[in-house]
Amino acid sequence: MPLLSNPSFGPRTALIYITVGALLDAWTGVWYFWFARDPAGNISRETWFWLSGLFLSGLIFMLIGFYLGRIGRAARKAEMPPPEVAPQEAAIQQTAAAVPHPLVTGAGVPAVAPMAGAMPGMMAAGGVPAMPGQPVAPAAPSGQYVPGVTRR
Numbered sequence: 001m002p003l004l005s006n007p008s009f010g011p012r013t014a015l016i017y018i019t020v021g022a023l024l025d026a027w028t029g030v031w032y033f034w035f036a037r038d039p040a041g042n043i044s045r046e047t048w049f050w051l052s053g054l055f056l057s058g059l060i061f062m063l064i065g066f067y068l069g070r071i072g073r074a075a076r077k078a079e080m081p082p083p084e085v086a087p088q089e090a091a092i093q094q095t096a097a098a099v100p101h102p103l104v105t106g107a108g109v110p111a112v113a114p115m116a117g118a119m120p121g122m123m124a125a126g127g128v129p130a131m132p133g134q135p136v137a138p139a140a141p142s143g144q145y146v147p148g149v150t151r152r
Contacts, residue, residue, distance in 0.1 A: 009072070010069060010071055010072015013068055013072075014072060016065070017065030018061070018066065019065075020061050021062035021063075021064075021065060022058065023058075024054060025059065028054040028055045028058060032051055036051060
């Protein structure tokens with residue numbers, strides 16, 4: 001497994017929390033300065049309730065985002081291997097990357113490989129459980145054509 005193959009979820013989530021909190025606070029401020037007051041300049045108790053609740057919710061979202069970022073950075077350090085093993089792990093990964101994986105094609109492979117004998121618990125032809133040492137008859141062709149696997 002590569003050293004940095006699975007990054008922590010913390011940074012992305014922290015950015016989302018900080019962005020949502022900042023936007024919530026910004027629009028709460030716009031509402032306060034443009035719409036919350038009546039012509040006399042008074043603000044009702046219900047409006048204060050919503051203004052303070054939304055503003056504090058935005059601040060809490062931003063705090064969660066800031067702390068989640070710090071936690072994510074700490075988790076990133078914890079996910080890394082110890083410094084004394086990092087060169088060995090890098091060498092293992094370079095060796096694994098240099099060796100190509102074998103390529104297996106589906107050409108010429110039979111659809112069902114015939115079995116010499118049945119394993120206990122397997123079903124033989126006709127839905128009867130196979131007994132150990134009893135040969136399993138190949139299933140009758142279903143008449144269904146699968147491209148690249150069966151012949152017409």
